[in-house]
Amino acid sequence: MPVGTLATVKTLSPAELRDIQAQIILGNTYHLYLRPGHELVRRAGGLHGFMSWDRPILTDSGGFQVMSLSGLRKITPDGVRFQSHIDGSYHFFTPEKVIEIENALGADIIMAFDECPPYPATRAYVENSLKTTLEWAKRCRDAHRETDRQALFGIVQGGVYDDLRVRSAEELMKMDFPGYSIGGLAVGEDKKDMFRITDLLNDILPKNKPRYLMGVGTPLDLLKNIRNGVDMFDCVMPTRNARKGSLFTWKGKLIVKAARYKEDFSPVDPDCDCYTCRNFSRAYLRHLFSVDELLGMRLATIHSLHFYLELVGACRKAIIEDRYEEFFNEHAENLDRLIDNDTG
RNA sequence: GGAGAGGUUCCCGAGCGGCCAAAGGGAACAGACUGUAAAUCUGUCGUCAAAGACUUCGGAGGUUCGAAUCCUCCCCUCUCCA
Numbered sequence: 001m002p003v004g005t006l007a008t009v010k011t012l013s014p015a016e017l018r019d020i021q022a023q024i025i026l027g028n029t030y031h032l033y034l035r036p037g038h039e040l041v042r043r044a045g046g047l048h049g050f051m052s053w054d055r056p057i058l059t060d061s062g063g064f065q066v067m068s069l070s071g072l073r074k075i076t077p078d079g080v081r082f083q084s085h086i087d088g089s090y091h092f093f094t095p096e097k098v099i100e101i102e103n104a105l106g107a108d109i110i111m112a113f114d115e116c117p118p119y120p121a122t123r124a125y126v127e128n129s130l131k132t133t134l135e136w137a138k139r140c141r142d143a144h145r146e147t148d149r150q151a152l153f154g155i156v157q158g159g160v161y162d163d164l165r166v167r168s169a170e171e172l173m174k175m176d177f178p179g180y181s182i183g184g185l186a187v188g189e190d191k192k193d194m195f196r197i198t199d200l201l202n203d204i205l206p207k208n209k210p211r212y213l214m215g216v217g218t219p220l221d222l223l224k225n226i227r228n229g230v231d232m233f234d235c236v237m238p239t240r241n242a243r244k245g246s247l248f249t250w251k252g253k254l255i256v257k258a259a260r261y262k263e264d265f266s267p268v269d270p271d272c273d274c275y276t277c278r279n280f281s282r283a284y285l286r287h288l289f290s291v292d293e294l295l296g297m298r299l300a301t302i303h304s305l306h307f308y309l310e311l312v313g314a315c316r317k318a319i320i321e322d323r324y325e326e327f328f329n330e331h332a333e334n335l336d337r338l339i340d341n342d343t344g
Numbered sequence: 345g346g347a348g349a350g351g352u353u354c355c356c357g358a359g360c361g362g363c364c365a366a367a368g369g370g371a372a373c374a375g376a377c378u379g380u381a382a383a384u385c386u387g388u389c390g391u392c393a394a395a396g397a398c399u400u401c402g403g404a405g406g407u408u409c410g411a412a413u414c415c416u417c418c419c420c421u422c423u424c425c426a
Binding site: 004006058062085185187212215239259296 | 373380
């Protein structure tokens with residue numbers, strides 16, 4: 001899922017998103033509540049109407065912002081008191097409030113309000129935080145009942161503590177959500193911990209419901225976590241890195257703004273059929289970044305999102321054809337490397 | 345012709361006897377980025393056989409233990425007045 005925090009996948013139009021086969025995109029409760037305000041979005045016809053995107057949307061609950069804006073909030077059992085990162089104004093988020101906002105935003109899939117523990121965090125902190133998250137999940141589900149045209153996912157927390165993760169998943173499953181998110185990973189912990197936990201949850205979460213690993217990740221992270229049973233991902237990496245001149249390809253990461261591509265007139269990836277690779281050279285992209293032209297960010301974003309969606313599309317195909325391991329072994333090694341001078 | 349200001353490391357620009365290979369900014373170069381406070385942040389940025397040495401602050405001389413900083417002459421810019 002391409003990330004479109006503020007009701008826009010940065011730099012792209014909905015038409016361009018459709019061109020690269022985006023099926024669903026993400027929005028963010030906290031950010032859209034602050035600006036332009038969820039009631040305004042409701043009046044605009046929900047996120048779909050407001051941003052003119054007629055395919056599915058998922059909204060995150062703001063739980064992640066509870067962590068990432070940690071200097072600006074205070075957590076209580078009832079909810080979180082936030083200070084706006086924009087103007088310093090105070091706001092109080094409860095599970096009920098978050099559901100109200102997400103109802104107004106009108107996404108197809110919405111997230112329960114959770115508390116995402118930072119890393120590192122003590123076991124005592126994570127255990128306490130998990131307790132809060134589970135209570136909030138229940139309150140979210142209760143508050144959401146009457147508007148069940150939106151699918152509400154519960155979020156598994158528990159940090160890097162296996163037993164807490166298991167407890168989290170089992171308690172959420174009792175609440176019978178239509179899908180389960182895995183949160184609190186890729187926040188600084190060792191990769192081994194991340195993979196161990198998704199592997200652990202693979203045997204616990206129901207097989208007939210989607211599992212969504214929140215905020216992950218690199219192409220290789222996707223491949224490894226798909227092997228561990230994850231069905232859905234979102235990550236800012238393809239879009240954010242693209243805006244900074246760093247692109248993803250099947251052959252690895254390519255920092256197209258680098259001087260080594262100044263006179264490289266080959267496409268970013270000769271085998272890629274995205275709009276960018278079909279029409280423009282590395283040298284041209286490098287030039288656009290070098291002179292700080294907007295089109296550079298757009299073309300780069302188009303390429304990297306296309307690549308990510310192609311990557312997961314290829315994963316789906318391999319799974320259906322029952323040859324995922326083979327597919328994995330074929331590509332895993334390349335995905336992680338830095339292309340330093342490959343003229344195509 | 346008269347009066348004045350100034351020439352600093354790729355650029356702009358501070359420094360005005362030692363703590364100066366020389367602030368700061370820009371450019372350049374390399375990289376980071378994982379439920380987006382992100383068109384952001386970090387590092388490098390005179391040379392070398394490199395915890396040391398060497399060469400730099402328009403040029404040439406000089407003063408001094410020591411000069412980008414003081415003195416002399418020269419070269420060159422710019423502003424104002426004729």
